[in-house]
Amino acid sequence: xxxxxxxxxVRGLGxxxxxxxxxxxxxxxxxxxxxxxxxxxxxxxxxxxxDYEAARAYISSIFVAPALMLxxxxxxxxxxxxxxxxxxxxxxxxxxxxxxxxxNILFSVxxxxxxxxxxxxxxxxx
Amino acid sequence: MAHSKPPAxxxxxxxxxxxxxxLTFVMSGFHRVTGTVLYFGIVIPAAWLLAAAAxxxxxxxxxxxxxTIYGRLVLFGYTWALIHHMLGxxxxxxxxxxxxxxxxxxxxxxxxxxxxxxxxxxxxWFAAFTLGGL
Numbered sequence: 001x002x003x004x005x006x007x008x009x010v011r012g013l014g015x016x017x018x019x020x021x022x023x024x025x026x027x028x029x030x031x032x033x034x035x036x037x038x039x040x041x042x043x044x045x046x047x048x049x050x051d052y053e054a055a056r057a058y059i060s061s062i063f064v065a066p067a068l069m070l071x072x073x074x075x076x077x078x079x080x081x082x083x084x085x086x087x088x089x090x091x092x093x094x095x096x097x098x099x100x101x102x103x104n105i106l107f108s109v110x111x112x113x114x115x116x117x118x119x120x121x122x123x124x125x126x
Numbered sequence: 127m128a129h130s131k132p133p134a135x136x137x138x139x140x141x142x143x144x145x146x147x148x149l150t151f152v153m154s155g156f157h158r159v160t161g162t163v164l165y166f167g168i169v170i171p172a173a174w175l176l177a178a179a180a181x182x183x184x185x186x187x188x189x190x191x192x193x194t195i196y197g198r199l200v201l202f203g204y205t206w207a208l209i210h211h212m213l214g215x216x217x218x219x220x221x222x223x224x225x226x227x228x229x230x231x232x233x234x235x236x237x238x239x240x241x242x243x244x245x246x247x248x249x250x251w252f253a254a255f256t257l258g259g260l
Contacts, residue, residue, distance in 0.1 A: 027222065030215045037212050040171075041205070041250055048258035052182040059178065079165045086158060115172050118179035125179065 022081055029078035036071045043068070060123040072115040080108035153214065153236045160211040167204045205250055210243035 002009075043064070047055055058064055083104045091097040145151070170192075177188035191197050217235045220226045226235060 027219070030219060034212060034216070037208060041208075045250070045253055045257055048254055052178070052185045055178055055185065059175075075168060079161070079168065082161045083165055086162065111168065111172055115175050118172075118175040121179040122175075 022084075026078065026081045029074050029081070032070075032074045033078060036067075036074055039067055040071050056122050059119060065119055065123050068119055069116050072112055072119075076108050076112040076115075080104060083108075149236045150232050153239060157211065157214040157218075160207040160214070163203075163207045164211055167207065170200065170204060202247070202251060206243060206247040209246045209250070210239065213239045213242050213246075 043058070047058060050058065059068060084101060087097060087100045087104060091100050174188055174192070177184040192201060217226075217239060220235075226232070
């Protein structure tokens with residue numbers, strides 16, 4: 001047993017001293033998502049009725065391909081942070097919580113890589 | 127901490143179900159619901175992209191699925207969730223600056239988000255039907 005006052009034991013344990021980076025990333029990605037949402041919706045409207053070659057030509061064009069990859073990265077980053085917040089809010093059992101947190105990150109990274117790969121293949125693939 | 131259970135028989139502090147359902151309360155929950163819908167819903171555009179990368183046959187197949195009445199309904203719901211979550215996010219960004227937190231403002235924001243998301247979704251789908259001649 002240590003001769004420490006209750007205040008002394010908890011002092012310095014209050015704030016995590018981290019987490020502001022997640023708050024900041026969620027704001028960064030939400031601001032970026034606004035113009036990107038308009039771009040995505042506009043692209044979908046443009047591609048209505050487009051055949052394969054037209055769609056491929058549009059996606060692989062010099063301005064569209066990077067912007068579309070930005071949509072993927074920003075959206076997936078944003079949704080990964082959001083789902084993490086939901087998991088730590090509602091999932092209390094440690095085993096399920098950590099399984100959910102890990103699944104969330106793996107799902108997000110897998111999705112982002114798949115989409116970016118698909119865009120690059122449309123640009124450079126045979 | 128989180129794992130400690132309260133001693134049996136002790137009263138718990140009132141939780142969500144005890145409070146009157148207000149519009150702002152519902153909208154707060156709905157922001158999370160639309161966020162979750164979009165989380166899983168992103169699989170749809172991802173599948174479309176992947177199909178396009180896989181070749182013309184897959185592209186036609188997925189386009190055909192999305193073109194059915196069920197496909198369109200799902201896309202319509204996705205559009206609404208996307209726009210609703212975006213407008214709800216704008217609301218949160220305004221709150222982050224410390225503005226618009228008065229009771230009158232949050233009521234106006236809540237109504238504006240609903241009306242705005244319905245109108246914008248309708249506009250997008252009107253454009254879709256006009257452009258596509260569907």
